[in-house]
Amino acid sequence: MNLLYWLEPWEPSPTVVIAIVVAAVLFVRGQRKARVSMARRFSFWLGLAGLYVALHTRLDYFFEHEFFMHRAQHLVLHHLGPFFIALAYPGAALRAGIPFAWRQRFVRPALAARPVRAVVDVVMHPVVAVVLFVGLIYFWLLSPIHFMAMLDWRLYRVMNWSMVIDGLMFWWLVLDSRPAPPARLSPGRRVLVVIAAIPPQIVLGAFIFFSPRELYPIYSICGRAFTWLSPLRDQQIGGLLLWIPGSMMSVIGAVLALRHWMRLSARARLREERVGTTPVAARHDGDTVGKSTGESGAATAKSGA
Structure with missing residues (x-):
């Protein structure tokens, strides 16, 4: 067995192929116009390749x-x-990859x-x-829901795609490096959002690890890929x-969001800093102009008298 054997899809999905190919083509078309650095290109292709491997091999x-x-699959799809x-x-690269007429x-009418x-x-x-972000993890790990999702291929794909879409929205929101606006959240809120997602994941992971009974018997019913691994040990690893x-992925996201916050603050690009300094300067300039105008008027009146 070679690498190509493992890259072949277990269950072919045209949806996955179309989505991956469209994203790749748009990025390739737009990366030159948007001047994407090599580090950013590597990050994009690494993430896209991870999604393909987790969905279509x-x-x-x-x-x-x-x-x-x-759980390893959903760690890739969601995180x-x-x-x-x-x-x-x-x-910017994906937008630049779309033909201008389109x-x-x-695109613009649809987004507007x-x-x-x-x-x-x-x-x-x-x-x-x-x-x-946290609720979808809990929902798909509810034992009855998980049982049905692993039996019905349609529900199985809905589960996987829901994790991908939600992961993209969440990390897009948290890792935005711009000030607000144009970003949806201020840097401080982005840090709080990603930190808030950590405790529920720890609680659920600990509950599954310490559970003394098999929570997901569907894998024993359908047959396990690794017969040497006991159901409880499999559950504990998951x-x-x-x-x-x-x-830890959420912790890394919080660190990056904090880094953006500090960088924007050092450059005085935070909204509260701009709003806080502008009125003071304007008020100072206004007082100076008013004072000068008043003094000039008094001098004129005195000379006229």
Whole structure:
């Protein structure tokens, strides 16, 4: 067996192929116009490759037949892949990759539509973003829901795509390096948002790790890929993957968001600094002008008298 064998899809999905190819083509077309650095290019391709491997290779068989492999898959789909894509800040390159006529005719009107803006405003709200990010993990790990998702291939794909889309939205929101506006959240709020997502992941991972009974019997029913691994040991490894690497990704995200905050503050690009200094300067200039005007008027009146 060679590398090509493992890159073959276990269950072919045209949706995955189209989504990956479209993103790759747009980025390639736009990276020169947007002047994307080599580090950002590497980050984007690393994240995109991670999503492809987790969604459309022969490894999917193991993702469906071992709980800890399933958790490794979702670690890539929800954390690593979207994290590296968002870290590349590919928005400008992806927009530049779309033909100008298409942007004018389709993209801008669609983004400016009220329903679209309303939905984006809701899902990008900091509280909603945290609830969705953590809530989806909890939802798909509810034993009855997880049982059905691993049996029904349609629900299985909905589960995986929901993790990818939510991961992209969350990390795009948190890793935004710009001040607010144009960023949706201020640097301080971005730090708080990612920190708020850490404790629930730790709690759920610890609960799964310390559980004395098998929480996900679907893997025993359908047959396990690694027969030498006991169900409880498999479950414990899966709990650790959620507990430690999943939480550590949030810690790294918080550090990067804090770094952006400090950088913007050092450059006096924070909104509160601009708003806080401008009125003082304007008021000082106004007082000086008023005082000069008053003095000039008094001198004129005195000379006229």
